[in-house]
Amino acid sequence: MAEANAKVKIKKKVKMEASLCSRCNLCVLACSLVKFDVFEPDKSFVRLIGDGDEVLKIKLSRGCDMCGDCFDACHYGAMTMTRIEVVKK
Numbered sequence: 001m002a003e004a005n006a007k008v009k010i011k012k013k014v015k016m017e018a019s020l021c022s023r024c025n026l027c028v029l030a031c032s033l034v035k036f037d038v039f040e041p042d043k044s045f046v047r048l049i050g051d052g053d054e055v056l057k058i059k060l061s062r063g064c065d066m067c068g069d070c071f072d073a074c075h076y077g078a079m080t081m082t083r084i085e086v087v088k089k
């Protein structure tokens, strides 16, 4: 456990693996729900860029604050966020 006067910072490392994406859209909807309280893909900061059913790229657009909720919604390993606690004394 961190000492009382130590500063704890969370470092976030993200990884996108578009080839693993199933296009379930949970990440897209999670973002619009958390940020705007609606299930509206157009409001989401997650963009699935692809060709037909194939997702070629997963992008986070301007406005994303890296809260991580869309990463937590992905159960296919297509987008992952590792949080590392860094303690500074």
Ligand code: SF4
Pocket: 030, 031, 032, 034, 035, 044, 045, 046, 060, 061, 063, 064, 065, 066, 067, 068, 069, 070, 071
């Ligand atoms: S990390 Fe960005 S894209 Fe994902 S839910 Fe948070 S604001 Fe939305």
Ligand code: SF4
Pocket: 020, 021, 022, 023, 024, 025, 026, 027, 028, 048, 058, 073, 074, 075, 076, 077, 078, 079
């Ligand atoms: S990145 Fe994950 S949550 Fe988002 S559509 Fe692809 S598989 Fe679903």
